[in-house]
Structures are given as C-alpha cells and as structure tokens.
Amino acid sequence: MQRMDKKKERKNGSRSAFAVMLGLIGMIKPLLGIMCVAILMGCAGNLAATFLTILGGYALLTVAGLYEGMELSVIFTLLIVFAVARGILRYAEQASNHYIAFKLLARIRHRVFAALRALAPAKLDGSRKGNLISIITSDIELLEVFYAHTISPIAIAVITSVIMTVFIGNLHPALGALALVFYVMVGLVIPVINGRRGSASGQEYRDSFGALNTCVLDNLYGLEEILQYGRQEKRMTQMAEQTSHLEQISGQLKRQETAQRVTTDGVILLAGVLMAAASSQLAAAGALTGAQALIAVIAMVSSFGPTAALSALSNNLHHTLASGNRVLDLLEEKPLVYDIDGKADACKGDIRCGNVNFAYHDKETEGQLGKDMQEKANMAESAGDAEILSDFSAQFAKNSIHGILGKSGCGKSTLLKLLMRFYETEHGEISYGGKEIGEINTTALRGNISYVTQETFLFHDTIENNLKVAKADATREELIAAAKKASIHDFIMTLPDGYETVIAELGTSISGGERQRLGIARAFLHDADYLFLDEPTSNIDSINEGMILRSLVREKEDKTILLVSHRKSTMGIADDVLAM
Ligand SMILES: Nc1ncnc2c1ncn2[C@@H]1O[C@H](COP(=O)(O)OP(=O)(O)O)[C@@H](O)[C@H]1O
Ligand SMILES: [Mg+2]
Structure with missing residues (x-):
C-alpha cells in the first residue's frame, strides 16, 4: 500500500x-x-x-x-x-x-x-x-x-x-x-x-x-x-x-x-x-x-x-x-544491492550458477539519477524488462581456465557482474565453494576476485600508482612482474619517466590496447583466487595476446579463471568453453 x-x-x-x-x-x-x-x-x-x-x-x-x-x-x-x-x-x-x-x-x-x-x-x-x-x-x-x-x-x-x-x-x-x-x-x-x-x-x-x-x-x-x-x-x-x-x-x-x-x-x-x-x-x-x-x-x-x-x-x-x-x-534513492556484512569471509572453490534468472529491472533510474520524477515514471512504463539470463546454469571448477563465448549482447558481462554481486539474481543461486553468494561478506568476495572490465579506467596519476590501485603496498619488483605478465613492461620502459610517467600527460595518446594491458597488469598484481577477464584482449594484437594468454596458463594452477570473449581464437587456452 x-x-x-x-x-x-x-x-x-x-x-x-x-x-x-x-x-x-x-x-x-x-x-x-x-x-x-x-x-x-x-x-x-x-x-x-x-x-x-x-x-x-x-x-x-x-x-x-x-x-x-x-x-x-x-x-x-x-x-x-x-x-x-x-x-x-x-x-x-x-x-x-x-x-x-x-x-x-x-x-x-x-x-x-x-x-x-x-x-x-x-x-x-x-x-x-x-x-x-x-x-x-x-x-x-x-x-x-x-x-x-x-x-x-x-x-x-x-x-x-x-x-x-x-x-x-x-x-x-x-x-x-x-x-x-x-x-x-x-x-x-x-x-x-x-x-x-x-x-x-x-x-x-x-x-x-x-x-x-x-x-x-x-x-x-x-x-x-x-x-x-x-x-x-x-x-x-x-x-x-x-x-x-x-x-x-x-x-x-x-x-x-x-x-x-x-x-x-x-x-x-x-x-x-x-x-x-x-x-x-x-x-x-x-x-x-x-x-x-x-x-x-x-x-x-x-x-x-x-x-x-x-x-x-x-x-x-x-x-x-x-x-x-x-x-x-x-x-x-534506494540501493539496488546492499552489501553483506558480518557473515563468512571465506570464498574458495568451484563457482556454481544454478537456474539463474536476471533482468535489468530498475530501468527507470538506471543512470537517470536526478532526472525529473515524471520522466522516470514515463520511462519505467515504456521500458520492458527483457530477461538477460533465463534459467542459466553452469559450473566453473577451480584451478582451470573457463572460456565464455557468445555474441555481443548475450549477457556475458552481465554474468560477471552477477558473480561480483554488483547485481542480485532474481531466481536461482550463485555459490562459491558451495557457499551461497548471499552468505559471503561482499567486501571479502570482491577482494578475492581480480576483475578486468571491458573498459579499463586510468586515473590521472603515474603508471605506478595506477597499477597500485590493485595492491597499495606492491613493491617495484611486483609491479614489474605483473607488467611483464600483461606484456606491457617493455612499453612502459619506452616512456620518458618509465613507471613514474603520469597518464594525464600521455592524454589520449595511450592506445586502447595499452590501456587494456594496464588493466590486465592490475589484475595480475591483485593476485586473487579468482580472475574474471571480460574481453581482455579485444584491442590487443596477436603477438601481445599470445604472451598474455601464456601468462594466464602459468597462473591457472591456483586460480579459477573466467575468460570472456567473442573470439574463438582466444579460447584456445581454455580447459572448457561455455557457449552462451
Ligand atoms: N546497466 C544496464 N541496464 C540495462 N540494460 C543493460 C545494462 N547493462 C547491459 N544491459 C543490456 O543487457 C544485455 C546484455 O549486456 P552484456 O551483458 O553487456 O552483453 P555482452 O557482454 O554479452 O556483450 C544487452 O542487451 C545490454 O543492452
Ligand atoms: Mg560485454
């Protein structure tokens, strides 16, 4: 009422x-x-x-x-x-x-x-x-x-x-x-x-x-x-x-x-x-x-x-x-998802999605904060709530690389956002090592995942500080190791101030691929148990992509890696491929 x-x-x-x-x-x-x-x-x-x-x-x-x-x-x-x-x-x-x-x-x-x-x-x-x-x-x-x-x-x-x-x-x-x-x-x-x-x-x-x-x-x-x-x-x-x-x-x-x-x-x-x-x-x-x-x-x-x-x-x-x-x-404005606190900190093991349904419901306010209420109400009426995932089930075993393949718009990124608990599922369950995602403290969950989004955001700061976003106390050796795994170290060394180079000074002259590789370097530096990569190599040439994919294979021993892509070639290193 x-x-x-x-x-x-x-x-x-x-x-x-x-x-x-x-x-x-x-x-x-x-x-x-x-x-x-x-x-x-x-x-x-x-x-x-x-x-x-x-x-x-x-x-x-x-x-x-x-x-x-x-x-x-x-x-x-x-x-x-x-x-x-x-x-x-x-x-x-x-x-x-x-x-x-x-x-x-x-x-x-x-x-x-x-x-x-x-x-x-x-x-x-x-x-x-x-x-x-x-x-x-x-x-x-x-x-x-x-x-x-x-x-x-x-x-x-x-x-x-x-x-x-x-x-x-x-x-x-x-x-x-x-x-x-x-x-x-x-x-x-x-x-x-x-x-x-x-x-x-x-x-x-x-x-x-x-x-x-x-x-x-x-x-x-x-x-x-x-x-x-x-x-x-x-x-x-x-x-x-x-x-x-x-x-x-x-x-x-x-x-x-x-x-x-x-x-x-x-x-x-x-x-x-x-x-x-x-x-x-x-x-x-x-x-x-x-x-x-x-x-x-x-x-x-x-x-x-x-x-x-x-x-x-x-x-x-x-x-x-x-x-x-x-x-x-x-x-x-009410949040769509409330952080969970005071429950379990541990999340290890296989990821399981069971009969998951999901639609972006809150279209009336999606990115429309501060809009006129009337406008919001109108938008809510005209927008249908198309189901992005319906009855989706999958299992991602630990210590392996899982490819996720599908055409653009099929919900690959949405799946990763659900696994990060940026959104909540409507029906069905998501669990880590048998523990329901709703029973895991949200901060601990996200801390245990390295998530490389489709668009890497770089702050107006040095490359070193931009990488340290993923690990504040990282040493220079750790930075270099991560950058090498992401095949970006050589590029950084060609810059006038190396790791001290300020991104703002480079402006837009940093390419999409370089940006992406910095994002991947962040993920390697964060060194979490789970690694979610959303089309990580879409702008990267095949030589650098090969190097990054080889680094991933070396990492998989103690990690669960989800690799989203719409390119079949990238899927070569995956232990199994899920077609969405
Ligand atoms: N925040 C959002 N609000 C509403 N709709 C969204 C939002 N994000 C994505 N979508 C829609 O959900 C569908 C799946 O998007 P996405 O998961 O990004 O696809 P993919 O990553 O497979 O290309 C698309 O139709 C997209 O327009
Ligand atoms: Mg996507």
Whole structure:
C-alpha cells in the first residue's frame, strides 16, 4: 500500500515546494540554534533600520513642537545607538548565515557521497553520469542560497511585519490592518505570482544552458569525427542556434525581473499614499493626533525592507528548490544491492550458477539519477524488462581456465557482474565453494576476485600508482612482474619517466590496447583466487595476446579463471568453453 502511494506521488511529479523546504530544513537540525540567532539578529537589525527613520520623524516633530514624549537628547542618543546596532547586527546576521550555509554544504556533500557509495555500482551503471556531476557540483552549491539567503529572510520578513503591524495598529487598529494587507501583498502575493510566471522561463534557461554545455563538450570530444565527416558547418550552426536561444531566454528573464521590481516599488508607493490618506482622514476625525498620523506614514514606507527582499528572492527560489529536489531525490534513492556484512569471509572453490534468472529491472533510474520524477515514471512504463539470463546454469571448477563465448549482447558481462554481486539474481543461486553468494561478506568476495572490465579506467596519476590501485603496498619488483605478465613492461620502459610517467600527460595518446594491458597488469598484481577477464584482449594484437594468454596458463594452477570473449581464437587456452 505504501509502495503504491509512493508510486502515485512520483507519478504526480516532484515533491511540493513546501516539502522540499521541509526536507532541506530537516537537514540542519544540529544548526537550528545558530539559525535562530541569525534570524533574531536579522529582525533586530531590520527593526533598528525602520526605527531609525521613525525616530527621525519624532525628532522633527519634537523640533516643530508637535511631540513631547521624549527629550530631544534621548532621541538623538537612541538614533546613534540604533545606527551602530544596525551595522553590527547586519554583519553578525550575515556571518552566522554563511557559517550555517558552509557547515551545511559540507554535511550535505558528505551525505551525498555516502549515498553514492551505497548506490554504486548498480545504480550508477548507466551512461548519464553528467547528471550526477551536476548534482554534486552546481546543485549542492545552489543550496547555499537556500540556507544563507532564503530561510532567514522569510522568517525575518514574517516576524518584522508582525511587529510593525502591531506598532502601527497601536496608533490605530485600522491602520494596522492596512499595513498588514500591504506586507502580505509585497512579501507574498507578488513573489508568488512572479514565481509562477518566471518558473517556466527559469527552467527553460537551465535546460538550454545544459544543452549548450553538452553541445560544446560533444564538439570537443568528437572533434576527430566532426573533422573526418566534415560536420563543422552543421555543428557550428547548431551551437550558434543554441547560443541565441539562450540569449533570448536570458533577455526574457531580465525583463521579467525588471517588471517585478517596478511592480514592487509601485505597490510600496501606493502603500505610502493610502496610509497617508487613511491616517489624515482619521486625524481629521479626531481619532489620531497629527503627530501619530505622520509617524504611521513614516513607519509604513520605511518598513518594507524585509518583505521587498522576498520579492527578489522568488526569482531564484524556483532554481533553488529544483536543486534541493534533486539532492533529496538522490539521498532517498534506494540501493539496488546492499552489501553483506558480518557473515563468512571465506570464498574458495568451484563457482556454481544454478537456474539463474536476471533482468535489468530498475530501468527507470538506471543512470537517470536526478532526472525529473515524471520522466522516470514515463520511462519505467515504456521500458520492458527483457530477461538477460533465463534459467542459466553452469559450473566453473577451480584451478582451470573457463572460456565464455557468445555474441555481443548475450549477457556475458552481465554474468560477471552477477558473480561480483554488483547485481542480485532474481531466481536461482550463485555459490562459491558451495557457499551461497548471499552468505559471503561482499567486501571479502570482491577482494578475492581480480576483475578486468571491458573498459579499463586510468586515473590521472603515474603508471605506478595506477597499477597500485590493485595492491597499495606492491613493491617495484611486483609491479614489474605483473607488467611483464600483461606484456606491457617493455612499453612502459619506452616512456620518458618509465613507471613514474603520469597518464594525464600521455592524454589520449595511450592506445586502447595499452590501456587494456594496464588493466590486465592490475589484475595480475591483485593476485586473487579468482580472475574474471571480460574481453581482455579485444584491442590487443596477436603477438601481445599470445604472451598474455601464456601468462594466464602459468597462473591457472591456483586460480579459477573466467575468460570472456567473442573470439574463438582466444579460447584456445581454455580447459572448457561455455557457449552462451
Ligand atoms: N546497466 C544496464 N541496464 C540495462 N540494460 C543493460 C545494462 N547493462 C547491459 N544491459 C543490456 O543487457 C544485455 C546484455 O549486456 P552484456 O551483458 O553487456 O552483453 P555482452 O557482454 O554479452 O556483450 C544487452 O542487451 C545490454 O543492452
Ligand atoms: Mg560485454
């Protein structure tokens, strides 16, 4: 039932603005005290500014002989006190807001990275890592605006408006009511209307900005293809179109902002005029003194600071809440596979797969983190869950090389990912030495496997450190031995700094085959009981492949090796071959 509700809610789109705010505020519980202090100081500062003007009014009235409530010297002392307090309070308010914001950003980053760690690798397996990067960088950064410049302005506007309503209402209840109406207009009605109108263009701006970014990156990465197929003109036109579209929307947003500022100023002016009219009417009727009428007008026009600030806020609020929504989505995303802990560490012996069924189910979120909920829901509906493995059974005996052969897309890589427990099977069992994979601690399991994926990732670091990823404390002798087995040592020695050469300096000049051989060297260095090789020699010439395969044969005495390939020639060294 709860699941269904959740689904329904997701179908209705993202959470409401209010829910996002509550969620974001929920993250700051430890800092709530400082936040209250910031709000109090903000209120005091803004009231000091307002009463500075009001006291000025009293000073003039006293000089004119229309007011006798306070000595002139008292008024001037108060003026100085308020002026100094105003500056100090403003500074203290900003300082505590930023303290909160940066403490919080650190906390949120921490939580986001923890969430990513739990989601990896199954939920991060897709191709749209760009979305994740934008959550980690710009979305979290934008939340600073929320914590430092959104929550407390709202609280301050509410509190100061209530106090000013009471102050003016004390002069005459009708004037208090009038003031309240205008505070609500400026602080709530105008921002909400503008927020509604501006949100579509705001979203459009963000989208086209993202599209332009992608286009520029594509042009950089795809430079060779563009040149080869003569697509320069076309790509240039496309980029120019996107740029002018962005400019158009940006202009539209600017015009909206100006219109909003003009409206706000107009309404504030109207408030002053109406307050003047109402208070002079009341004064004429004897319900107010002339001095009180004047003070009411001054109090009205000088107290819009906090509420007017809200109207500027609504322009960014939509972006901020959208960012907050994506961050909350990510934090609430459930991992597909939970690590097993506190069970057996041992995994040795034959691998057995019995009647395994598997489909990639979670297509709605596969690599789509941070996407709009509605979009996710739509995708989930259109995507069928094609079964990759159905009723798959196999046995891989220890101390031998098992070839796995099959055409592209038949599920060879998927099988290895299941054996690594990157995903869980739906039916059937996988066991190591008779122990169910669900009974083996996940860290121990993966530590006992050397897994060479289809794409070796190299860090921007030296070759030595890139190899040591597989074994942090490896000696130089061990590195060389592993590199020799992977037939990459000779290549490394031709590089200017040998093992100290930084990969980033080589850039793309390192070939696919060299990259693959570094990946294989890592696996040899890791020296685990199980060695899973996913098309390890697909980019490697036959001479080097021969050398690597011979190394594998020498290793098989105390290892279980699974060798995936779609090439029959590679299978020559295998003790048995499974056709998938
Ligand atoms: N993370 C994933 N999410 C959804 N579908 C996937 C994912 N990875 C692979 N697939 C699909 O599963 C099928 C088998 O993929 P794979 O095991 O990589 O094949 P092989 O390694 O045999 O070429 C393919 O149709 C592929 O598109
Ligand atoms: Mg594959």
